[in-house]
Amino acid sequence: MQPLTAAPDHDALTPEGLARALLRRWYVLVLAALVTAAACYPALRPAPRYQSSAVLVVKPPRTDNQPNQLTNLQPSLAMVSYAVVQRLQSPAGRAELRAAGVHGTYRLTPRNSGTSATPYYSIPTLQVEAEQPAPADADRVVQTIIAVYGRHLHALQREQGVPAATLLTVDLVNRPGTVALPPNRTRALAGVGLLGTLTGVLAALWTERYATARRRRRPGHEVSAPHRTP
Structure with a gap:
């Protein structure tokens, strides 16, 4: 006669076993559903978000031949801006x-003046965007980024020894404007x-x-096994 050994329980590894386990612990699922429903309430009332956006341009110095600096925008200026x-x-x-106070979500996007066939940034314009809970904060972040950008542009030219009379400058095409971002409740609820x-x-x-492990550790617990013939 061979000794009886407990057969391994593979029930939980099958879809039917998983379904039975979930049915036995239905109260855990109900509790999770209640917690999820409570968590959905703030998702339906998200905090307001505002986006501020501005467009700046890198301009060449004014000359007698080109008194209007915006008519002398070259692709080389776009490369300087991208640097x-x-x-x-x-x-x-x-x-x-x-360190300058820029926090949260912000984007620096060089604007493409070409098409899908010519995807090169040939005009040195840069779109600056920032998202904040308050409109004033969003505007402040955008203005701070523009100020830091201007300092870096000046430092880059100083490193190259560019004369002061021929320095590139920064101007705003569109001044910062703030819009309220619509909340995406569907995505929040799905998540x-x-x-x-x-x-x-x-x-x-x-x-x-x-619970199964505790039940098996109890004294006197016996696991039924299939009958074996000698």
């Missing part, structure tokens, strides 16, 4: 912006619902596994 953007997007540049469902299922399965 400044790369500085601000580097770790050191982001740290400098944070909270998915997270709540996943958490509830995992909590129910963990509770089932914990």
Whole structure:
């Protein structure tokens, strides 16, 4: 006669076993559903967000032949502008912006004057955007970024020894304007619902596994096994 050994429980590894485990721990799922429903309330009433946006341009110096600086915008100026953007997007540049008071979401986007066939930035314009909970804060962040951008442009030219009479300057095409961002309630509800469902299922399965382990550790607990013939 061979000794009887407990057969491994593979029930929980099947879809039917998972379904039975979830049914046995229905109260965990109900609790998770209540917590998820409570979490959905702030998702339906998100905090207001405002976006401020401005467009700046790098202008060449005024000359007798080109008194209107905006008519002498060259692709080379766009390359200089992009070099400044790369500085601000580097770790050191982001740290400098944070030290200057720039927090939250912001974007520096060189504007493309071409088409899908000519995707080159040939006009040195840069769109600066910032999102904040208050309109004044969004405007302040945009103005701070523009000020830091101007300092970097001046420093870049000073490093190259550009004479003061031929320095490139920064001007605003569009001054900062603020708009309220519409809340995306559908995405927020979907995210909270998915997270709540996943958490509830995992909590129910963990509770089932914990209860099964405790039951097996009890003294005198016997596990039935199939009868074996000698």
